[in-house]
Amino acid sequence: xxxxxxxxxxxxxxxxxxxxxxxxxxxxxxxxxxxxxxxxxxxxxxxxxxxxxxxxxxxxxxxxxxxxxxxxxxxxxxxxxxxxxxxxxxxxxxxxxxxxxxxxxxxxxxxxxxxxxxxxxxxxxxxxxxxxxxxxxxxxxxxxxxxxxxxxxxxxxxxxxxxxxxxxxxxxxxxxxxxxxxxxxxx
Amino acid sequence: xxxxxxxxxxxxxxxxxxxxxxxxxxxxxxxxxxxxxxxxxxxxxxxxxxxxxxxxxxxxxxxxxxxxxxxxxxxxxxxxxxxxxxxxxxxxxxxxxxxxxxxxxxxxxxxxxxxxxxxxxxxxxxxxxxxxxxxxxxxxxxxxxxxxxxxxxxxxxxxxxxxxxxxxxxxxxxxxxxxxxxxxxxx
DNA sequence: AGCTTTTTTGAACAATCATTCAAGTGGTGT
DNA sequence: ACACCACTTGAATGATTGTTCAAAAAAGCT
Numbered sequence: 001x002x003x004x005x006x007x008x009x010x011x012x013x014x015x016x017x018x019x020x021x022x023x024x025x026x027x028x029x030x031x032x033x034x035x036x037x038x039x040x041x042x043x044x045x046x047x048x049x050x051x052x053x054x055x056x057x058x059x060x061x062x063x064x065x066x067x068x069x070x071x072x073x074x075x076x077x078x079x080x081x082x083x084x085x086x087x088x089x090x091x092x093x094x095x096x097x098x099x100x101x102x103x104x105x106x107x108x109x110x111x112x113x114x115x116x117x118x119x120x121x122x123x124x125x126x127x128x129x130x131x132x133x134x135x136x137x138x139x140x141x142x143x144x145x146x147x148x149x150x151x152x153x154x155x156x157x158x159x160x161x162x163x164x165x166x167x168x169x170x171x172x173x174x175x176x177x178x179x180x181x182x183x184x185x186x187x
Numbered sequence: 188x189x190x191x192x193x194x195x196x197x198x199x200x201x202x203x204x205x206x207x208x209x210x211x212x213x214x215x216x217x218x219x220x221x222x223x224x225x226x227x228x229x230x231x232x233x234x235x236x237x238x239x240x241x242x243x244x245x246x247x248x249x250x251x252x253x254x255x256x257x258x259x260x261x262x263x264x265x266x267x268x269x270x271x272x273x274x275x276x277x278x279x280x281x282x283x284x285x286x287x288x289x290x291x292x293x294x295x296x297x298x299x300x301x302x303x304x305x306x307x308x309x310x311x312x313x314x315x316x317x318x319x320x321x322x323x324x325x326x327x328x329x330x331x332x333x334x335x336x337x338x339x340x341x342x343x344x345x346x347x348x349x350x351x352x353x354x355x356x357x358x359x360x361x362x363x364x365x366x367x368x369x370x371x372x373x374x
Numbered sequence: 375a376g377c378t379t380t381t382t383t384g385a386a387c388a389a390t391c392a393t394t395c396a397a398g399t400g401g402t403g404t
Numbered sequence: 405a406c407a408c409c410a411c412t413t414g415a416a417t418g419a420t421t422g423t424t425c426a427a428a429a430a431a432g433c434t
Contacts, residue, residue, distance in 0.1 A: 003431060004381065021300040025212040029422055039383055040423075046381095050422065100300055108352050109293050113208040113285070127353060151363045155346035162345035163338075165295050165310060176338045180367045190401060191411065216392055226413055227393075233411095237392065 008046065009060070011036050016057045020103040023110050024054055024118070055118055061103045062125040069132060079136045080184050083153065087184075090157065091173050094164030101161045130154045149183065156180050195233065196247070198223050203244045207290040210297050211241055211305070242305055248290045249312040256319060266323045267371050270340065274371075277344065278360050281351030288348045317341045336370065343367050 018027050018035045029050060033040055047053040069086065076082040093099060100106070104122045111119040130150050137146035156177060163169050163176075178185070205214050205222045216237060220227055234240040256273065263269040280286060287293070291309045298306040317337050324333035324340075343364060350356050350363075365372070
């Protein structure tokens with residue numbers, strides 16, 4: 001077979017799972033070939049290097065995450081309700097036994113010390129997500145207030161993503177969020 | 188020289204820096220020998236394996252962190268003031284150009300997927316820290332309230348630890364904390 | 375059919391990985 | 405002075421790392 005027997009996006013999705021769970025350094029090319037079904041040669045033919053592959057997987061994850069935010073916002077009656085829905089879904093995710101937090105956060109932590117460009121990318125994407133929340137909150141609140149609320153929201157989301165690793169944390173987290181972000185229940 | 192020309196704790200301190208910055212997988216034995224000045228043979232003579240060495244380094248970091256909490260609490264007039272001091276110090280740390288967050292959190296994220304025992308240890312230590320905060324808060328508040336506040340505090344601390352990676356985040360974080368944890372300014 | 379192009383294959387690459395070990399070194403106790 | 409012990413040394417271990425490449429295989433084009 002000389003024609004591609006795979007699709008770039010399918011490969012990326014499988015590779016996202018691997019990198020997301022194990023991180024960059026702990027994911028070997030051997031594991032990548034097993035997870036995707038592609039031989040090393042094909043991997044390097046399609047994606048220049050392990051780093052480039054990771055970069056692309058991370059970018060796909062980021063754009064999917066951002067898309068998911070917009071979608072959830074569109075499906076709810078108002079901004080605060082949308083944010084509450086997003087937070088609820090985050091908590092739901094943390095119940096899974098194979099919970100592995102947020103790919104962007106993990107990448108940021110793993111690769112920060114190396115001054116790696118992947119770190120910068122992850123960091124920028126997280127900053128971008130904050131900006132998106134700021135824009136949505138600007139629909140209801142003043143610009144200053146929206147910025148402040150978005151920063152609070154990001155801090156709490158970061159907190160949840162780490163707290164979620166604790167056993168049986170879901171119930172506690174819900175109450176914690178309500179206490180930390182009382183303005184979410186306005187209206 | 189046939190007598191030890193190093194001290195266990197000095198080696199651990201140097202190794203903590205390395206593992207803390209780079210994580211477990213990305214830190215090679217070669218780097219460990221360079222950072223400590225010990226040859227591979229000595230490392231394995233003193234510490235059974237890379238994993239055992241990491242374990243011990245992480246334990247030392249954890250007990251040092253906990254000690255630091257108690258110390259700061261002892262040096263301030265009341266519990267809330269102590270917590271504010273701890274948070275202020277966290278923010279100060281995040282200004283450093285080689286900021287690398289919290290070793291326990293990083294370990295938890297890196298090693299969670301492997302069901303590694305190091306992950307459990309890190310997770311337990313973080314839970315332990317929450318318990319410590321709960322005890323301190325119980326001096327001022329009811330047991331229920333103290334538990335709730337401690338959970339909020341941990342969530343915010345986790346949030347700060349991640350948010351701290353964003354460029355120039357220190358000023359924003361201070362305002363965010365004041366908004367998220369208004370009860371810190373009681374009295 | 376024949377030529378070109380694209381993709382797959384799987385072995386092979388040098389480098390690095392964590393770990394081991396026999397030999398060397400020097401202080402301690404007798 | 406001698407044996408013993410604790411520790412250091414540095415080379416060597418086999419396994420695994422990320423990456424390359426020549427050869428094969430299949431489709432498109434003329």
